Amino acid sequence: MVVLITGAAGFIGSYLVDAYLARGVEVIGIDNLATGSPSNLERAHKDQRFSFIEADIARDAERTGELLQAGNVRPDLILHFASPASPKDYADLPLETMAANAAGTRTCLEVASKCNARFLFASTSESYGDPLEHPQKETYWGNVNPVGPRSCYDEAKRYGEALTMAYWRTRGVDARIARIFNTYGPRMRENDGRVVPNFIRQALAAEPLTIYGDGTQTRSFCYVDDLVDGIMRYGDAASLAGNVINLGNPKEFSILEFAKIVAEVAGVPLRFGHARLPEDDPTRRCPDITKANALLGWQPKIELRDGVAKTIAHFRGAAAPH
Numbered sequence: 001m002v003v004l005i006t007g008a009a010g011f012i013g014s015y016l017v018d019a020y021l022a023r024g025v026e027v028i029g030i031d032n033l034a035t036g037s038p039s040n041l042e043r044a045h046k047d048q049r050f051s052f053i054e055a056d057i058a059r060d061a062e063r064t065g066e067l068l069q070a071g072n073v074r075p076d077l078i079l080h081f082a083s084p085a086s087p088k089d090y091a092d093l094p095l096e097t098m099a100a101n102a103a104g105t106r107t108c109l110e111v112a113s114k115c116n117a118r119f120l121f122a123s124t125s126e127s128y129g130d131p132l133e134h135p136q137k138e139t140y141w142g143n144v145n146p147v148g149p150r151s152c153y154d155e156a157k158r159y160g161e162a163l164t165m166a167y168w169r170t171r172g173v174d175a176r177i178a179r180i181f182n183t184y185g186p187r188m189r190e191n192d193g194r195v196v197p198n199f200i201r202q203a204l205a206a207e208p209l210t211i212y213g214d215g216t217q218t219r220s221f222c223y224v225d226d227l228v229d230g231i232m233r234y235g236d237a238a239s240l241a242g243n244v245i246n247l248g249n250p251k252e253f254s255i256l257e258f259a260k261i262v263a264e265v266a267g268v269p270l271r272f273g274h275a276r277l278p279e280d281d282p283t284r285r286c287p288d289i290t291k292a293n294a295l296l297g298w299q300p301k302i303e304l305r306d307g308v309a310k311t312i313a314h315f316r317g318a319a320a321p322h
């Protein structure tokens with residue numbers, strides 16, 4: 001079996017690479033290193049079944065095709081994870097974000113169509129925008145501002161979802177969509193601007209944790225090992241073409257509660273700093289994972305405090321190589 005993973009040098013992508021290599025299959029990673037890091041692939045490079053193509057999936061469609069052909073590679077499964085993912089990254093790279101999820105998704109679907117490969121698109125809870133339905137089920141169409149600062153990401157992912165469904169409907173590609181909710185863990189970039197690395201960095205520096213707005217907005221945090229387990233079950237399962245499945249942890253916390261947990265686990269006194277709530281920051285977010293549970297037998301196992309402890313250990317540099 002050959003698995004092609006775009007965004008392989010990123011946070012989630014690199015864990016997927018390691019997990020498939022651990023299964024003994026061949027893995028090809030593609031990444032342009034826009035927001036990822038070669039250090040995430042140090043472990044993978046020790047495995048002969050891993051190969052890496054440094055390319056932009058949105059711009060180098062021909063080159064990607066040529067490289068795959070030259071290597072005589074026909075993937076069986078394509079996981080499209082290439083895209084800036086943190087609000088700071090996609091605000092800095094709006095056009096690149098749109099391209100990765102539009103042209104990039106199309107390139108992957110073309111390869112899937114030619115190779116008769118299964119395709120899985122890494123979509124997002126941002127497809128629901130600032131949701132009016134709670135918790136969010138896959139049947140909810142969302143509440144997205146199409147011209148706001150998050151639209152480059154939200155609408156690009158929604159377009160990627162539409163493209164995925166069109167290739168399934170009209171080309172018969174075995175294409176699937178995962179709507180991923182906030183996922184965290186070691187290998188997140190310390191400065192990617194997301195709440196998990198920000199709070200951990202601040203706690204370890206004995207600085208106040210910066211709450212955006214009043215901190216009553218909620219998120220549901222899924223540890224990366226749980227997410228990888230869910231993605232692999234989805235990639236393995238037969239007869240799920242054309243599906244949309246939420247993957248995330250259904251335990252919901254306000255950002256204030258999350259700050260308290262980080263401070264407690266880090267063993268530092270809790271002090272708050274305050275900053276403006278970013279425009280269109282979703283008020284509540286929590287997945288309904290009934291479908292993932294029914295179709296994949298999946299649910300997250302790792303408690304938030306345990307996952308935060310592992311992540312803090314990594315940020316302290318005290319963790320064993322992960």
Ligand code: NAD
Nearest residue numbers: 007009010011012032033034035036056057082083085183
């Ligand atoms: P990340 O930024 O760590 O990883 C993304 C990777 O994609 C990076 O290595 C980057 O260099 C690469 N990339 C970006 N554009 C590319 C392009 N055009 N060609 C090739 N490579 C490109 O982010 P992450 O948190 O690991 O997210 C991975 C995927 O999962 C993204 O598609 C993201 O939208 C999705 N997702 C993540 C979360 C989360 O909470 N982490 C939630 C929902 C969805």
Ligand code: UDP
Nearest residue numbers: 087193194195196198210211212217255281
């Ligand atoms: N947030 C915060 N302080 C920070 C970073 C983020 O209070 O230093 C808040 C942010 O406003 C949002 C939540 O934490 O409500 C999660 O933000 P993140 O950027 O991690 O991801 P999002 O879920 O918004 O994509």
